[in-house]
Structure formats: structure tokens, C-alpha cells
Amino acid sequence: MHHIKPCNQTQYTITLSPDSPLIPEQPNVSLLFGVKTAEVKIEVSDSVEGSEILLSDHLIHELQIPLTCSYDILVGDHFIRIGPFIGILAELTDKKVEQLLFTYKSFVRRYQQIGGAILVFSLESIHIEQQTISGFLYQPEHNSWKYGTFPFPASVMTILEASLTSKYKDFHQKINVLTSVLGPKVFNYPHFSKWEMHKLLVQKLGHVLPETTLYQEPDDITDMLKLYKSIYIKPINGRLGKRIFKVVQTNKHIAVYFYVNRRKQVKTFSSPKEMMSFFQANLVPNVYLIQQTISLMKFDDRIIDFRVMMIKNEWGIWDNLGIYSRYGAKGQLVSNITAGGQTELASDTLKTVWKLDSESTQEVLLKIDKLVREALELFEQQGYHLANIGFDIGMNENGALYIIEINHQNPDPYIALKANNSRAFYLARYKNMMYAKHLEGY
Structure with a gap:
């Protein structure tokens, strides 16, 4: 790391130690900091220590370079970049x-x-x-x-x-x-909605996605109920398990489960017409998805799914920083930790709940890893610049895998802390920063 120090030399001058490996071949180069750039003259002085760089006051002021930080220096044929x-x-x-x-x-x-x-x-x-x-x-x-x-x-x-x-x-x-x-x-941009996610993945990964349609009118709900006796209705941009409805058709009635102020509510309807009136008053067209309910594994009346933490590393390559199981709170519609769920390493859950041996557990983890990498490749082919993403993967009792949701806006690695894996939490943060540094060329 190098330290920038001000000097009262001629305007637009950068002074380096004669032993510095940073001296470019050209005596005049562009100096870059952030989006700012200035043409500078290179000078060499024995009074400058190896890790020091002297900049004229004019340069520091014009480029707005903070002197309280230590920097890496990137040297090209015609430029010097101070960063990251x-x-x-x-x-x-x-x-x-x-x-x-x-x-x-x-x-x-x-x-x-x-x-x-x-x-x-x-x-x-x-x-x-x-x-x-x-x-x-x-x-x-x-x-x-x-x-x-x-x-x-x-x-x-x-x-x-x-x-x-x-x-x-x-x-x-x-x-x-x-x-x-x-x-x-x-x-971590552009953003995509759950509906955009589904449309992008369905052609090549449709076999691991729940059947999904966009809500436009109440008839869409009854049509899905005819195909699947249990469905979820979710906001296309929702998070944290909020504003979700579960609809279950039985021989006698239709039950709708949802939450108000974190309290579980149930409404029952004797006919589709009654149910349609309820949703017409509570849903906005083109803002919700209707989705087939996947029969996920449960333990003690708690839904289980898996969160996969994927982070771009300092070389721009995806790293899998952990697969964690999420146990929803008892009787809850979702597995979110914020809704009272708990978490642990997926390997532990596969052994205790699915009763898999070590070899079979490893096979499942590798299948999950392969699946999320296939999905990431599809997103990147469409121009999404992602570097921090969380996949919610479901698995039924027979081992079939499903992509339930993808969180890409801010998949906080907090789940690793909840699973007593602080190393993964801080490693995720570190790799976020090192990927940014990588993008700058360091």
C-alpha cells in the first residue's frame, strides 16, 4: 500500500522514489482517481520513501483525493490510477x-x-x-x-x-x-422481479421451477386451483415472506392463509365466487404471481428449504460460501429467518431429517451447486451484473430440487451468523470488496 502526501511543488506534479516500481516510461501521464483525471508530470526524488507518493496540492484538490487512506497504484502505458x-x-x-x-x-x-x-x-x-x-x-x-x-x-x-x-x-x-x-x-444491477426471473429461467430450467403465472384477474386463481389444489400468491417484488397468500382447495371449501401484523389469518370460502371477490379487493393486477405449491420436506410442522450464498471473488469467479437449511417457524407459510425461522448447515439437516449418509449428502450439495451455477450463467448471458446472490432451493422427501426464489438486491449473509459460521459472513463481505477492486483492475 502507498500513502499520498501533499507537497508545494509545481502544479500537476507527482513525485516518486527513484527505487519505485511505479515509474512509467512516459514523463507525462494521466493520473486517475475515481472518475477524475488530470495530466501530470513525473518527477523523481531521493527524499521520497518507497511507499510514499508526493502530489502537488493542486492535484489533491482537483482530484479530491482523501489523504487518510492507503492506496494501491495501477500503472499503465499512459496512466497512473490511484485506488481502489x-x-x-x-x-x-x-x-x-x-x-x-x-x-x-x-x-x-x-x-x-x-x-x-x-x-x-x-x-x-x-x-x-x-x-x-x-x-x-x-x-x-x-x-x-x-x-x-x-x-x-x-x-x-x-x-x-x-x-x-x-x-x-x-x-x-x-x-x-x-x-x-x-x-x-x-x-448487483439490473434488478429483476420474480416474474422476470421465472421467464428467464423457464426455458432451460423449467423442470426445477414451480408452475407459475402472472395474476391479472381473479379467474387466474381459479384456473390454477383446478390444476393444483394448493397454490401460493406472491408479490413479484416482495421479500421477507410479506404479503403472501396460500390458497388450498378442499372438497368442502377454499381456505386462504395469510398474515396481518405477523399474525396468521385464515379465511374460508364456500365457493370460488366468494374467494374471487376477496382477491379482487386485495390484489393488484400484474403485481402478483400465482404459483404451484411445491411439496417441500417438513420437520415438526416446519417447512425446510435451503439458502445458497454465492459471491464473486477477487478473480471474478463465483464462490459458493455455504448452503444453509432454513426451518420455518412452526405452522408458518414461509421459511424466512425474519419470520421466526432457524438455520443450520445444510449438511446437518440432510443427515438428520433426510437420513442421508455422508456420501449421499455430498451428492445433494453438489447437485444444488450445479443447479445455481446453471441459473447464474443464464442471468449473466442476459446482461445482469451480479456478484452477491442468494438462492432459495427446495427439496422434497424424494430428493427432487426446485428453485423457489432468488434474492439479488441484498442477500445479507446474516444467515451464516445465525448458523454460527461467522467466518463465512465476513468472508462474503471481504469478497464483495475484493471483487470491486478486481473490477478496477487491481
């Missing part, structure tokens, strides 16, 4: 970012390996016309954050769950501007 400069789009407002700053320490836990300027910011503080961002810059010396305004970073990771907010349109507008400026160095 990684932005994390985390929340809608600065107030919310400030409230959660302590949680973002997990991204900088291994700062000595990451280095550079790391900026956590909100959607409201992206200044499009000025090409600047206001946010909280990590201060490695004090392990703290300091608010300031900086040029656009060189890479941006978004973990903002914008689809659940009224700012979704604003999010798209601003992230598209960032993408137009930074190109492929913006990741």
Missing part, C-alpha cells in the same frame, strides 16, 4: 446510513488487504449533474467514518433494496447514470 475507490450504495437517505454505520464495518474488517477509499452513501446523495457523491468515507487509522463529498467512485456495489420503496424509479435513473459513466464497474 469503492462506493457502496446502501440506503435511501443519509440519515439511515448514519444510523447503520456500525453494520458497514463488516465491509472494511480486512481493510489492510482491500485498501483505498471506501465510501458508503445513500440514493439521495448522488449528485448527477456534478458527478459527485456525498457519503461516509472510511477512516482506517481511527476505524471510523467521516462525511464528505467526493467524485464518483471507480466502482459501485449496490445493496439497496429499492424495489420495495417509493424511490424505485429514482433508483433506476441514478444507477443508470452511474452505469453510463462507470460501465461494467457497477454491480
Whole structure:
């Protein structure tokens, strides 16, 4: 790592040690920091130590380079890049970012390996016309954050769950501007809905997807009930098990299960017409999916599925950081941890619930890994730049696998902590940052 120090030399001068491996062949090069660039003159001085770089005050001011960080230096034929400069789009407002700053320490836990300027910011503080961002810059010396305004970073990771907010349109507008400026160095974008996910995967992976249709009118529900006596109705952009209905047809009536303020509710209808009136009042066309219920394995009246943590690493390759089983709370419609579920390593569940031996357990884990990699390949072929993604995989008692959902906006690796695997949690954060660094060329 290198440290930038100011000097009062001539404008637009960079001074290096004569022993520095960073000296380019050209005496004049472009100096880059984030999206900022300036033409500079290279000078060499015996007074400069090997890990130091002296920049004229004019340069530091013009490029807005924080002096509190340590940097890697990338040298090309005609440029020197100071970095990395990684932005994390985390929340809608600065107030919310400030409230959660302590949680973002997990991204900088291994700062000595990451280095550079790391900026956590909100959607409201992206200044499009000025090409600047206001946010909280990590201060490695004090392990703290300091608010300031900086040029656009060189890479941006978004973990903002914008689809659940009224700012979704604003999010798209601003992230598209960032993408137009930074190109492929913006990741975890574009976002996709559950319906878009289904349409993209169904042609090649339809055999592992529940039968799914888009809700447009109440008749769509009755049509699906004729095919499958049990169905789920889900918002196409929902998360955390919210606003989900389960509909079950019996010989005597139709039962609809859902939650209000986390309390389970049941409505029964004696005819499809009554049920259709209920959904006409509660559903919006083209905003919900109707989905066949998959007969997932249960244990003690608790639904079980698996969460797969996939992270792009420092070489741009997908790493599987763990497969975890999720036990839904007793009697719940979903397996979400936030709805009272529990988790453990999938290998433990396969042995205790499915009664598999070690060899068979490993075979299942490899099948799950292969399945999610096939799905990821399809997404990447369509231009989705993903680097942090969580797959929810279901398996019935006979071992058949299903892709239930894919969380790509912010699949928090918190599940690893719940499964007493803190190493995987922090490794996921570290690899997020190292992938951003990789995108910048380091």
C-alpha cells in the first residue's frame, strides 16, 4: 500500500522514489482517481520513501483525493490510477446510513488487504449533474467514518433494496447514470422481479421451477386451483415472506392463509365466487404471481428449504460460501429467518431429517451447486451484473430440487451468523470488496 502526501511543488506534479516500481516510461501521464483525471508530470526524488507518493496540492484538490487512506497504484502505458475507490450504495437517505454505520464495518474488517477509499452513501446523495457523491468515507487509522463529498467512485456495489420503496424509479435513473459513466464497474444491477426471473429461467430450467403465472384477474386463481389444489400468491417484488397468500382447495371449501401484523389469518370460502371477490379487493393486477405449491420436506410442522450464498471473488469467479437449511417457524407459510425461522448447515439437516449418509449428502450439495451455477450463467448471458446472490432451493422427501426464489438486491449473509459460521459472513463481505477492486483492475 502507498500513502499520498501533499507537497508545494509545481502544479500537476507527482513525485516518486527513484527505487519505485511505479515509474512509467512516459514523463507525462494521466493520473486517475475515481472518475477524475488530470495530466501530470513525473518527477523523481531521493527524499521520497518507497511507499510514499508526493502530489502537488493542486492535484489533491482537483482530484479530491482523501489523504487518510492507503492506496494501491495501477500503472499503465499512459496512466497512473490511484485506488481502489469503492462506493457502496446502501440506503435511501443519509440519515439511515448514519444510523447503520456500525453494520458497514463488516465491509472494511480486512481493510489492510482491500485498501483505498471506501465510501458508503445513500440514493439521495448522488449528485448527477456534478458527478459527485456525498457519503461516509472510511477512516482506517481511527476505524471510523467521516462525511464528505467526493467524485464518483471507480466502482459501485449496490445493496439497496429499492424495489420495495417509493424511490424505485429514482433508483433506476441514478444507477443508470452511474452505469453510463462507470460501465461494467457497477454491480448487483439490473434488478429483476420474480416474474422476470421465472421467464428467464423457464426455458432451460423449467423442470426445477414451480408452475407459475402472472395474476391479472381473479379467474387466474381459479384456473390454477383446478390444476393444483394448493397454490401460493406472491408479490413479484416482495421479500421477507410479506404479503403472501396460500390458497388450498378442499372438497368442502377454499381456505386462504395469510398474515396481518405477523399474525396468521385464515379465511374460508364456500365457493370460488366468494374467494374471487376477496382477491379482487386485495390484489393488484400484474403485481402478483400465482404459483404451484411445491411439496417441500417438513420437520415438526416446519417447512425446510435451503439458502445458497454465492459471491464473486477477487478473480471474478463465483464462490459458493455455504448452503444453509432454513426451518420455518412452526405452522408458518414461509421459511424466512425474519419470520421466526432457524438455520443450520445444510449438511446437518440432510443427515438428520433426510437420513442421508455422508456420501449421499455430498451428492445433494453438489447437485444444488450445479443447479445455481446453471441459473447464474443464464442471468449473466442476459446482461445482469451480479456478484452477491442468494438462492432459495427446495427439496422434497424424494430428493427432487426446485428453485423457489432468488434474492439479488441484498442477500445479507446474516444467515451464516445465525448458523454460527461467522467466518463465512465476513468472508462474503471481504469478497464483495475484493471483487470491486478486481473490477478496477487491481
